[in-house]
Amino acid sequence: MKEFKYIVLLIILCGLMITRSQAQVTLSSEDCRRLVVENNKDLKEAELRIKEAEANMKIAKKAYLPSVEASATGIYSPNLELVLGPEMMTNNLSMFATDVMMSQPIYAGGKIKAINAQAKIGQEMAGQSYELTHAEILLLADQAYWNLAAAKEAVGLSDNYLTMLTEMEDQMNAMYEVGLAPASEKLKVGVQKNQAEINLVKAKNGVEIATAYLNQLLGQELETEIILSDALIDDDHNRVNVNGGLEKALNNRNELKLAENQILLAEYDRKIARADYLPEAGVTAGYMYAYADKIGENIDPIGLVGGRVSIPVFHFGERKQKEQLAKIKKEKAQNDYSKTEDYVTLEIKQISLELEENYQQVLMSIKNVGQATESLEETKVSFDAQLNTTADVLNAQAEWQKAHFDLIIALRDYELKKTSWEKAIGALTNHNID
Structure with a gap:
């Protein structure tokens, strides 16, 4: 029986080891973008706002269609003394009436058209807001991916440095044993090696933290091992061409599109405010039926057709004030657009300069690596x-x-x-990862 328990325990432990060994994923930078987007809750909320805008659009279109309403009324009075005619009297009365009416607006001062236009703009803005969030998430995904790549590279570098110091320590120990080096020289290497061991631990902790953060973005267990298929490489063909960046940004940036749509919304607000004080016209048609007991024969259904015209006459200057308010809103929206355009222009200039600076830093770092390697080799000799x-x-x-x-x-x-540049020129759109 004990042997059986040991076997079961061994099977469970093996299963846990297999499960743990399977808890790893190989990830490219494009895979990372796609999976982070799929898991992000802010984007899911943005998708719901798009659906909400689509629903509002459908509701706004209904204003063009006729509305049909039905009503029914029943009355019963048990204690009513009512004279219905010569020699006819009753102390109770039952009545029932019903009607079905259809109403169709003909003219509403342009309000219905303006409301539908606003609903369409709202739908566009929901999509543009989604794209803004999408770009932010892609930037976040790239930051997590390349930070992990750098952390892994740092571990490898720290490990190589520690190996280098270990070899140096072994050499110094051998020299000390034969009297070719004093103890102080050996201790110098030991101190440096101890610090390198601490730095290696810190580097490994950095990988753990970067891995956990990326796993959180991916919606995975925080301990899942991530193998990166893309690496940091010093490729001369990797240089970004910043020519035409401002033109692309002004055409593609969703911040500008949103600001432009705010101007259009304000203009339609003005039209709606104006429409409230214009004549309105509509037609109605329907049937009515009424019945009352003890009154006589039932009344046949009656067909009804009618029209209605409403003409505002005087509102103590309210119309003028509302139109003035709508005009102010439009001017504010135009000012916001101008501010956004200035911000985009400055951002493009700044990132283009930073890109060139980072590129030159890469070239200089490559040169420094070569010189430091050569210097180390000569110093050892x-x-x-x-x-x-x-x-x-x-x-x-x-x-x-x-x-x-x-x-x-x-x-x-x-x-x-580079990712920041793509975001700045409006290139981080949804189709980029499809």
């Missing part, structure tokens, strides 16, 4: 020939590590700045 000190080698190794780390950061920043 000189140290073996007893022309350099232990401190010289340690400094050269530290410069080698710093140069590589600076390159990692420069490549990450350039990738993120």
